[in-house]
Amino acid sequence: MSISLQVLYPIKPDTTFDQDYYKGTHMKLVRDHLGAFMVSAQASKGLAGGPDAPPAFYAIATMTFENQEKFDQAMAAAGPVLADIPNYTNTKPQMLIGEVLD
Known part of the structure; x- marks a missing residue:
């Protein structure tokens, strides 16, 4: 089963997004x-x-992975990606990890 990761950047008062x-x-x-x-x-x-x-959102990123194992490997490598977030926004990203239905 394919796995999706969506990262949503909500627009809130006093937030910015480059x-x-x-x-x-x-x-x-x-x-x-x-x-x-x-x-x-x-x-x-x-x-x-x-x-x-x-x-309601500055942006939404959608990534798909072949299976849970590939998703887990990606998350293990995601440190530099996560560390970069403060360089372009001060909003708190929301995440949705899901099973691709189609």
Whole structure:
């Protein structure tokens, strides 16, 4: 069974998020450190939360892994990726680890 990891960056009062750093530097770190274990990775910039509603998240990253073992290996290698978070945001990321259904 494939495993997904979604990292959501909520917009809260007094939080910031550097989209350029996230796209240009952080996502490269993700690929450099976790790429050998991932099937795919993508990030989406929040634009809206629905018609006439502001976005609830600055960005959401979605990574997929072939199985739990690959996911566990990726998490063991994720130290530099996690350490980089304060370089582009002061919001607390939320994570959702899931089983891919389709």
